[in-house]
Amino acid sequence: MGLLDSIIRIDNEVDTQTGLISQIGAALQGKAAGGGGSGLPTQEKTKNVTENGTVEVVPDAGYTMSKVTVNVNVPDVPAVVDELEVTENGAYNAADEGLDGFSKVTVNVASSGGGETQVYGLLDGTITAIDSDVEKVVAHACRGFSKIKTVNVPNAKIIGSYAFYHCTELTSINAPNVTTFGTYVFLSTAIKSVNFPLATSVPVQCFYSCSSLTKADFGVASSIEEHAFAYSGLETLILRRTSGICSLLNKKALVGTPIETGTGYVYVPAALLDTYKAASNWSNFASQFRVIKDYPDICGTGV
Secondary structure, three states, rough: HHHHHHHHOOOOOOOHHHHHHHHHHHHHHHHHOOOOOOOOOEEEEEEEEEEOOOOOOOOOOOEEEEEEEEEEOOOOOEEEEOOOOOOOEEEEEOOOOOOOOOOOOEOOOOOOOOOOHHHHHHHHHOOOOOOOOOEEEEOOOOOOOOOOOOEOOOOOOOOOOOOOOOOOOOOOEEOOOOEEOOOOOEEEOOEEEEEOOOEEEEEOOOOOOOOOEEEEEEEOOEEEEEOOOOOOOOOOOEEEEOOOOOOEOHHHHHOOOOHHOOOOOOEEEEHHHHHHHOOHHHHHHHHHEEEEOOOHHOOOOHH
């Protein structure tokens, strides 16, 4: 009796040799494809996952698993739906504040002489006063902040270019320790009077178009550059340096001012009066010089 005859006798449902051979071929094919010797056909499945956890993937009855494809769908993080208003540094539970999409918000603003109020005011342009102990005001720091009215930086030694450029409401600044200015620092501001006892020079267009500026007092300045006070309202310029004159690098430094038109004056030490009158560019304003000590009501004490 052959193998084929034995199998036909056992399996009554297969009544032809052709059908039996087809069934054996299918079983062998399933084993070769990874059926693990079970003789079962294989199948593939796809599972979508949207959250963390354990996912069980099992084959359907009568099949073995040959491949599982997992699609991980990560939902978008919800947008912030509320605002967190704080008055001091610290960590805040975002869920308590209604800030969806965040677990914690930490506010840590390093500041001095005005704190977070000044930081927020600078960010949104609403700041009206600056009171700080910084030693340097960087270039463009408050450029165009039209609502700033006063600046108090008593420890600042440097004020960079354009720092208060076009701060059209700025009327006063206290910076007694400044030694160095950049260019265009106060252009088109509303400053009325300045006193810089340690500033070594007055750079290009530093006070250009400051129509409200009527008085400027410098203790040691050694030079005034082109258009420094041009088209300002400067009536009184006090130059207290005694070790030599303050050079006027270009007569345009005073163009469009009352000093140029003959109604403003430059106040200098008595010992340097004649030197100023004869000096390059200053000679154009020879009739506008006065001695500091002769006008205490304007200049206070001095030589």
